[in-house]
Each structure stands twice: as structure tokens, then as C-alpha cells.
Amino acid sequence: MSEPAAAVVFGEALVDAFGSVLLPGGAPFNVACHLAALGLPPLMITRLGDDEAGRLLRDTAARFGLSLQAAQLDKRSARVEVREREGGHVFEIPAGQAFDRIEAAAAVQAATAATTPDWLYFGTLALREPASRAALAALRASRQQRAFVDLNWRQAGPSPQVILEMLQGIEVLKLSDAELDLVLGWLQLPSIPDVPAAGEQRAAMARLCARVGARHVLVSHGAGGAAAWDAHGCCVARAPAAPVPRMIDTVGAGDAFSALMLAGLLRQRPLATVLADAVAFASLSCGWRGALPADAALYRPWRTRLGLAAPAVTTTPPA
Ligand SMILES: Nc1ncnc2c1ncn2[C@@H]1O[C@H](COP(=O)(O)OP(=O)(O)O)[C@@H](O)[C@H]1O
Ligand SMILES: [Mg+2]
Incomplete structure (x- = not known):
């Protein structure tokens, strides 16, 4: 029998193409990998192809102990073109990607077959087309769940009106x-x-x-750490970020933050502790290249803090 899923993670799994070099990505995919490596494997609802990019995503998921069994099969995996420009990277997210076509019936069936996780994570990019939007709406209608939303706004994502509609009734907005x-x-x-x-x-x-219906808003301030606000507009916790001894890049720092927040909430730890850990882990993530670490041994102390058993996954960094 499979382990009960700790949460449902909905949205894009994609590859970032730096020329011919492919790197796994998609904020929900990154969050799902972190959760699995922390010992809280989620049910990942996404869509990907049986192609080179899909194999990279499946291999990556396996290294972190994440099951992609509920992933829907598409003719082609989602692909984002990353171009290096002076002052940073430019991301081109073409229309008609696999994550635009997540099917409602299969999504609900997968969630119904799983045990009853009471948290649902999603972002906004995967909600730009009606099909995936309908899939998320069906998932939310199928059972009572607290939603953790990382806005992760992208130019290629849905309109503000669509986003504001999808934020109704959520628990946490990052x-x-x-x-x-x-x-x-x-x-x-x-x-x-x-x-x-x-x-x-x-x-x-x-x-x-009041306008979006969230009970808490988390605001991350980059090197300034993060703060948590409640629905009365009171700043209920604040955590400064520690300096990063060896800064590599801030890619996926927000995903690392959200994963630790969600993990702490799943474990019902006090909000101030959860926020402090999320900031510390996100800052640590600035010390490795890209969104995901090469070595899953790195999760060990965080699993201990969450009161979870020693890691079941052993990963070796790619050669
Ligand atoms: N320059 C930095 N130095 C230290 N920590 C950082 C830095 N940039 C990001 N972080 C960490 O990552 C978290 C999220 O980063 P932020 O840039 O605010 O969000 P996002 O990645 O979603 O844009 C921060 O709260 C902090 O913990
Ligand atoms: Mg972000």
C-alpha cells in the first residue's frame, strides 16, 4: 500500500531550456520535490509527455522520492526557453503547454483515490487556460481543503481578474x-x-x-527575510534572513520557502517557527545552483526539525 499523500500539489512540471541544456522546473514541481524529500510526499497533479523532458522530470522526481503516478500523459512536456540577457534571464513561456491541458476528471479521480490530505498547493501560471482552471476548480469542489497559493506571477500567466477569482476562499497567500x-x-x-x-x-x-479571502498573507522580502500577516492586517511573525555565506543564485528561493512553510503547516507547528525555518531554508537554497539541491542528505536536519523519520531516499548527485 502506498504512503498517504501529505498534500495535493497542482500545476506545472516543465523544463527550462538553456539552449540545449534542460533543467527541471516549474514552481509546483519544485515544491513537490522538496516536500517529498522532507518526508511529506504529496500527490502531484500535473501533465507531462513521454519525451526527453518528461524523462528528466521523472528521474528528478524519483531522486527526491516524489511519485508522478498521478501525472497525466500529454504528447509533449512543457518547455520554457531561457535566454541570458544582460542583468538576468528572460523566460519565454509559449502557449499550448502540457500544463494548460490538465484534465478535470482524471485530476479528481487521482485525488479521490488518495487519502484525504487537507492542504492543496497551487500557483497561477497553470491557470491561464480554461481546461486546467476547470481541473483545479473541480479538485477544490471535490473536497474541503485548505489552499496554500504562491502567486508566482508571470507575464505569460492569467489576467488579474482570473487570478483574483482563483484566490477566493484560500487559506494562505504567498x-x-x-x-x-x-x-x-x-x-x-x-x-x-x-x-x-x-x-x-x-x-x-x-x-x-478580505478581498481575496485569505486567512494569512506571507510576504517574502528577498535578503530581508519574510513576514506573516493575519486577516486583521496584523503582522503576526517576522523572520530576518541570515546572510548566505556563498551565494550561487536565488532561483527557486520562493519555492524552497513555500515548501518549508507548507511542511510546517502540515506538521501543525507554530507559525513563527514555521516562518523562521522557511526563511532559513530558502536562504540556504541560494547556496546551490538552480531550484533543487544535488544531494538529498541536505534535508536531514530539516526532517528532524519537522519530527519526521530519517530519509527513505538516498540520492547521489548526477555525475
Ligand atoms: N539575497 C538573498 N539573501 C538571503 N536570502 C534570500 C535572498 N534572496 C532570497 N532569499 C530567501 O528566499 C526567500 C524568498 O525569496 P524572494 O526573492 O523574496 O521570493 P521569490 O523567490 O518568490 O521572488 C526569502 O524570504 C529569503 O529567505
Ligand atoms: Mg516567487
Whole structure:
């Protein structure tokens, strides 16, 4: 019998193509890999092909102990072209990707066959087309679940109107500084410029929660750490980030943050502890290349903090 899933993760698994070099990615895929390696394997609802990119995603998932059994089969895996430009990377996300075609019936069937995880993670990119949007809506309608949403806004994603609709009734909304400004702008609320102190109260945060229906908003401030706000607009926790001894890149830092947040919430740990761990793990992730670490032994101390048994997965870094 398979282990009960700890959460449902819905959305894109894709490859980032740096020329001919393919790297696994997609925020939900990264979060699902982290959760599995932490000993909280989720049910991953996604769609991918039986091609080179699909094999890379399946191999990567296996290294982290993530099952892709519920992944739907498409004719082609999703692929994002990454171009190096002065001052950073430009991501081209073409239309008509596998994650745009997640089917509702198969998604609900997979979730129904699993045990009853009460958390659901999703982002917004995979919600740009009606098919995948309908799949998520069907999943949410099929059972009571608390939704953890990482906005992870992308130009190629859905319109603000669609996003705001999909945020209705969620439990936790994770935003970066820039995304907070964006969402406040959509809602015509005043911006919140500086890093808050715990205990601080902001009417705009309360109105944001009221408008999207979230019980908590998490705002990550890059090197400034992160803060958690409740629905009354009160900053209930704040965690500064420790300096990164050897900065490699910040790719996937938000995904590392969300994974540890979700893991801590699944384990019902106190919010301030969960936030501090999420910030610390995300900052640690800036010390490895890309979103996922090469060595899963790195999760050991985090599993211990979460009160989970020693890792079942043993991975070796690729040669
Ligand atoms: N330059 C940095 N130094 C230390 N930690 C960082 C840095 N950039 C990101 N982080 C860590 O990653 C978390 C998420 O990063 P952030 O850039 O705010 O979100 P996102 O990746 O979603 O845009 C931060 O709260 C922090 O813990
Ligand atoms: Mg992000």
C-alpha cells in the first residue's frame, strides 16, 4: 500500500531550456520535490509527455522520492526557453503547454483515490487556460481543503481578474515584495513599502485578505527575510534572513520557502517557527545552483526539525 499523500500539489512540471541544456522546473514541481524529500510526499497533479523532458522530470522526481503516478500523459512536456540577457534571464513561456491541458476528471479521480490530505498547493501560471482552471476548480469542489497559493506571477500567466477569482476562499497567500505591490495595485489599495515589524497593523493588509479571502498573507522580502500577516492586517511573525555565506543564485528561493512553510503547516507547528525555518531554508537554497539541491542528505536536519523519520531516499548527485 502506498504512503498517504501529505498534500495535493497542482500545476506545472516543465523544463527550462538553456539552449540545449534542460533543467527541471516549474514552481509546483519544485515544491513537490522538496516536500517529498522532507518526508511529506504529496500527490502531484500535473501533465507531462513521454519525451526527453518528461524523462528528466521523472528521474528528478524519483531522486527526491516524489511519485508522478498521478501525472497525466500529454504528447509533449512543457518547455520554457531561457535566454541570458544582460542583468538576468528572460523566460519565454509559449502557449499550448502540457500544463494548460490538465484534465478535470482524471485530476479528481487521482485525488479521490488518495487519502484525504487537507492542504492543496497551487500557483497561477497553470491557470491561464480554461481546461486546467476547470481541473483545479473541480479538485477544490471535490473536497474541503485548505489552499496554500504562491502567486508566482508571470507575464505569460492569467489576467488579474482570473487570478483574483482563483484566490477566493484560500487559506494562505504567498507573495514576494513585488507581487504584493502588484496585487495591491489590482485591488486599488495603497502600497506597503517597507519591511514590517511583528505586531504592526496595516489596514491595507486586512483589506487585501478580505478581498481575496485569505486567512494569512506571507510576504517574502528577498535578503530581508519574510513576514506573516493575519486577516486583521496584523503582522503576526517576522523572520530576518541570515546572510548566505556563498551565494550561487536565488532561483527557486520562493519555492524552497513555500515548501518549508507548507511542511510546517502540515506538521501543525507554530507559525513563527514555521516562518523562521522557511526563511532559513530558502536562504540556504541560494547556496546551490538552480531550484533543487544535488544531494538529498541536505534535508536531514530539516526532517528532524519537522519530527519526521530519517530519509527513505538516498540520492547521489548526477555525475
Ligand atoms: N539575497 C538573498 N539573501 C538571503 N536570502 C534570500 C535572498 N534572496 C532570497 N532569499 C530567501 O528566499 C526567500 C524568498 O525569496 P524572494 O526573492 O523574496 O521570493 P521569490 O523567490 O518568490 O521572488 C526569502 O524570504 C529569503 O529567505
Ligand atoms: Mg516567487
